[in-house]
Amino acid sequence: MEHKGFRHWRNTITGRIIIGFLVSTLIPTIIIVTLLCLQFEQNFRTTAKEQMKISGSLVADLLDRQFDNINTITMAPYYNSYFSSRIAMNASDPDYQSEYLAFQDEMQQLFNLTTYSSSDIMDLAIWSDGLALYHILYDEDWYPSMLQNITEQPWYSYTLELKGKLAFTPAVNAASIQKDTLLDTSFFFITRQIRNIYNLDQTNLVILTLSTNTLDAQLKNLNLLYNSFVSITNERGELIYSSLPLTSEMLQQILTKTEFHADGSSWYGESFQLKNYDLTVHVAHCLDELHWQIFSIVCSAAALYLAGLFVAYLLFRRYNRWITASIQPLLDTFSRIEGGDLETHCANLPVEEFNHLSVSVNQMIDQLNERIRREYLMTIQQKSLQLYALQSQIQPHFLNNTLYCFIALNQLGERSTLNSALYSLSHLLRYVLSKEQYTSLGQECAFLEDYLKLQKLRFADRLSYEITCTDDLRSIRVPRLLLQPLLENAIIHGIEPSESPCYCHLICEKKQNNLMLTIADNGVGFCQDEFEQKLKEAIAITATPNSAAFRASTREKTSIGIYYVQERLKMWSDKATLQIRRDGELTVAEIAIPLEEISYETSDC
Structure with a gap:
């Protein structure tokens, strides 16, 4: 019954006008709002991409300068006479203690020649064939647990593979923790192998532990973190640093997708390679603002459409009564004609189109009366013709x-x-x-x-x-x-x-x-x-x-x-x-x- 009622309503003038109005306004509104949202999204992404490009370039330059200084520090041991001779320290040697102190004094003098601030270095160590020849702790709260079982550290074999290049490794190996656990990026390791050309069998390492607090402060000073975050990965895809806490699952999305979800938000990311180091800077811009702006546009369009719909409804009710005032006399006239009253006529109507129809109806009534009269006379004549035919x-x-x-x-x-x-x-x-x-x-x-x-x-x-x-x-x-x-x-x-x-x-x-x-x-x-x-x-x-x-x-x-x-x-x-x-x-x-x-x-x- 409801379906039949709707079908009947759909075939009325009111139904057709309403359906036509909705189709002619709703579809264009949806198309316009959609195009507007797409254009806004495109502009937003273009602006975000340009901002991320600038941010990535600034961060890359900042890291290049910072790591150039770190590179200078890690190159200092090459100027120590120990790494340019065939001498090898042995803890059982009677002269070991004096040689050890002499090495430390020489290294201290070399490090004093560098101009790099040590505010982000938590500790620095030089390790050679199982012996910690030099170690300085810049952060008193930091415990150098890395010097224990150094060959078992995750960065040890990676450093040897790079053969003298700087190796950047995270504090914790992501593979060893659960996917939903936040990765620790409060510090990371920079290591380098010092190669003694006079003793190629000798294994020497410079090990630095860097805090990321200084990097956080520098990024904040650059005002690069509005609606965005920066993360740094090494050539193996390991997370070295991130201004936003990440899990290994989030990290995988950053590495493999342009758009991803992290910290309950949607992000759009761009990647930039450092010029001098095997590091990748990932700059991600938050899309929540985009989604909120699009939602605001859609809500505003919907509100305006509903307001227009309400005004149209008020006008429709007014004009519907105006049209009905013209239709009803026509219906009454048709009803009287159906009842056999062929002398009736329809009065003038307020709507011009219906008034034309009223005139046509009146003409039709007159023509119908004339036709009936002619048919009546023709019937009489036909009867006379039939009589004549029978007689003649x-x-x-x-x-x-x-x-x-x-x-x-x-x-x-x-x-x-x-x-x-x-x-x-x-x-x-x-x-x-x-x-x-x-x-x-x-x-x-x-x-x-x-x-x-x-x-x-x-x-x-x-x-x-x-x-x-x-x-x-x-x-x-x-x-x-x-x-x-x-x-x-x-x-x-x-x-x-x-x-x-x-x-x-x-x-x-x-x-x-x-x-x-x-x-x-x-x-x-x-x-x-x-x-x-x-x-x-x-x-x-x-x-x-x-x-x-x-x-x-x-x-x-x-x-x-x-x-x-x-x-x-x-x-x-x-x-x-x-x-x-x-x-x-x-x-x-x-x-x-x-x-x-x-x-x-x-x-x-």
Whole structure:
């Protein structure tokens, strides 16, 4: 029921207007808001990308300068005589203690020559073949646990693989902790192998532990962390530093995706490679602001659309009442017409379009009344035509003359001719008594041929006739007994008064896009003026079919028959015409019907 109710509402003007309004406004609004959000997002990402590029460049330059100083510190041991000789310290050697102190003094002097601030260095150690030759603790709270089992540290083998290059390694190996545990980036290791060219078997390492506090402060001073964070990874993808606490799972997203989720937010990242070191700086910009701005745009558009929808609804209610005030009178008028009141009319309406419709309805009512009047008169005329047809199908004296001819033929012994004449009369009567209103042109011609055969029995050599009708015309549908009054008129008023032999010709043909039915005879003819006067009298008489004048005229059947032929032609086709004229020695009755007006019988018996 609800579905049917909606379908009914959808097919109303109100439903169509509302649906059309929603479709024509909602879809463009959605498209415009979508395009606006896409454009805003593109601009936001472009701006963020430029900002991240600047931030990445600044961070990369900062790290390059910082690590250049670290590189200088780690290169200092090369200037120590211990790493440029074949001497190797041995703890069991009696001179070990003096050699150890001498090495430390020399290294202290070398490190004092460097200009790098030690505020971020937590400790520094020099390790050679299992011995910690030099160690300085810059952070008193820091415990140098790395010097224990140094060969088992995760950065040990990595440092040897780099063969003298700086190795940056995290404080904790991410592979050894759970994915959802935050990685410790409070410090990281920088190590380097010191290669003694005089003793290649000697393994020497410079080990620094750096705090990230200084780096945090430098990044804050550069104001690079608004809605973004910076992380640094080594060539193995290990996290060296991050301004935002990360888990190993977050780190994996940073390394593999441009957009990722971290710390409950969405981020868009760009990566930059340091020029002099195998380190990658990752700058990520938070997309939450973008999402919030897009959400604000959508909410604002929705609010504006709803406000516009509310205003449109108020206007719609007002105009709907205005339109309904014009529709209801039309509906009332239709209801009265449906109830049979054809005298009703619709008043002027306030809506111009509906007022045009009201005028059309009033015109339709007037035309309908006129049509009913005409149909009524036509029905009366048709009844009169039917009465006339029944009264004038065959004249009594024609039947009387035909029967006398049959008696004469019988007395003369012309049985063959008599049989043929009887068959013709039988066919004629059967055709005349048929109740069908229409017949085929072929059947009409066959009826007229039987009629002429019987007339020829009376007139003998005084009457000769010919019927011309091609086979393609015989199936054309025509009113029954249409041509009989014309043919009968030709015989009675043209051939019968003549004392010389006469000729009657019926021609059915197509000519100039018309079907032409022509009856021509060379009888005595008629006076044109007298004929037209009788035709006018016949028209006046048929207006009162019950009058004595009408009954008297049907007995003469001169102009009355022609008038009824004209009326039957009008009922058949408004474009059909009848013309009766003198053409030299011939009297011609010609019917013309346009070919587009004709139809065909399905069969022609």
